[in-house]
Amino acid sequence: MKMRLSLAIASVAILVVHGFVFYQQFFHKWENYQTSYFDQARTLSKTDAEREAFAARSPKIEQILVTQFGSERVDRCTTCHIASDDPRFKDAPHPYKTHPFSEALGDKQVDGKWERRHKFSDIGCTVCHDGQGRGLTEFYAHGEDEFWTEPMLGYVTQENWRPEFKDKLKGKEYMEANCAQCHTDKDFKQTPMVNKGRDLFIQKNCYGCHRIEGISNGTLGPDLTDVGKKWNLNYIYESIYDPRANSVTSFMPKFNLTDDEIKALAIFLKSRRGFNYAETTLDHYRATLNKSQAPAPPPSTTTTTTKPTPTTTPAATEGAKLGEQLIAERACVACHKLGDKDGGIAPDLSFEGLIKDEKWIKAHFKDPRALVPDSIMPTFAFTDGDFNAMTTYLAGLNKAPALGSPQETYQNLCMRCHGEKGDGHGQIAIYLDPYPRDFTNAGFMNSKTEDRFVNSIKNGVGGTSMPAWGKVLNDDQIKGVLAYIGQNFTKDARTEIKPRDVPEQNPVATSSESIARGEAIYLQRCTGCHGRKADGKGANSLDILPRPRNLLNWQFINNATDKRLFESILYGVQGTAMPPWIDYGLTKEDVGDLVNYVRSLNQSKKDFMAANLVAMCH
8 A cells, every 4th residue: 555655656746747847848938928918919909900910929939130230149039028119018027028219329209109229120139238149048048147258237147246246237337338339439428337437447547558459559468359258247347346356466456446436447348349440549538638627736845745846947847747747647646656646556756856867767668677677567658759758747856855753754755665564565565576675574674784774775776666765865864764663663672693604706707607507506496486487486486475586687686796695595584485595505606606697697688778778768
């Protein structure tokens, strides 16, 4: 009896499952939608002919083959949205609801009936809405499948998208990204967020790093010409919000953007599906910017928090004015600090004329990495006239700031890099390579002489972002800020530094044999941190802070004395991962070969720059 009952229950279960599968295969939701629509439309019909026409219709897959507008594709959206062109269903729920008519988008009434400017039979649905045109279930048709890169813009978020972004990625304004495929006019009223995003792309200096065909020619970051075609909305939004979310090695700065600005940039970038000949150019943007902006009020230089005034001769006044205009127009303060405007990413330019000379400034404009090898500043393709004017303006910012106490000096000049706590984690530290020194690291701070620190402050450190403050601060101010750092950050009392047995000059003569021996030692001992290419990017480098030195930084290497290099290699650098190699069997002769090898890597670059620096400035 029990066996029969079990068999009966199993049979019923099998019948139910098979019935469900049969129903799923032969009775689709879209059929129900169409049947319901035919019944309602027949009831609303005013003539017998209309009623008979609807009575004769039966469910079928509606399909639009789009071959003459955009990419060839199949759209089956009207299979479910069967009433999309029937104005009698304008107040019905989805999927029966009529697609809205819009005079702003070109729809018009003729003899009391609406006519669409964008006919579904011509352009389909997915060209505007995205989604998967071949899908016949909501999951696939709306693009909810995580492997589909184009879910319905502004309406569908996929399950694997970041939860905190999902609400921010919904809204009909996202559809502007697809409107902009055709409506590229900057004044087109129906794409205000695209227009705002395009302006932000220039204002935030995105154009300096990224290329978008027809708009910008940046080469430092990825080409964004067709970024909207490659990536979904979540990826684009997330990459703007947190540049390292999808690439841990990205050096793109994290800009201080509002949610609205991120949304506008995301919509603009989502609209980038390839080159469009009608796109707004950078030159056009500059022209409209200059027409719309009123002249800035006269600047003041009483403190470092106000806009600096360049000190110029009458002959240079016009060039300086043009340079000031170009600095503003080219969005330099999207990264740099200049007066009371601070992009929070790059060094302070408020008194650049006291820190660098005109020759250096212009050469740096033309090729930043030629002078600071690991700089993230883009190389701009401006004219020589523009470079000259911008250089003249910055070189004229040569009025020393009025600074009081050592604390005020530190806060105004040092804190952006070295941090409020002196730990090297300043506002812009993450964008600098090498990383700013950690003044709380007593091991390092107490292993160096005061003279070395004074020299670094006064003359800067070649090949790094540490500037020469010698024309901004006098000797007393330099010693005062050093004392402030020691008392407030290092704290440990300085002890007498034990003399070390290092030569003033390399005792090993440079030769091909010495360089070959040095290379062998380097490959055996140094590549784990400094890398096979000696660029500081070895396998261990990501886990080390401060990062290993880039030994291809020719300015740093050629400014470092033999004594300093010998000391660093033989006795290590306290407070860093650089070990004392004298403890691991390296002799002075080994170090001499190693120094010769490292210097040989930089010699050709040094010679090249010496020969071309003058040419870069003319």
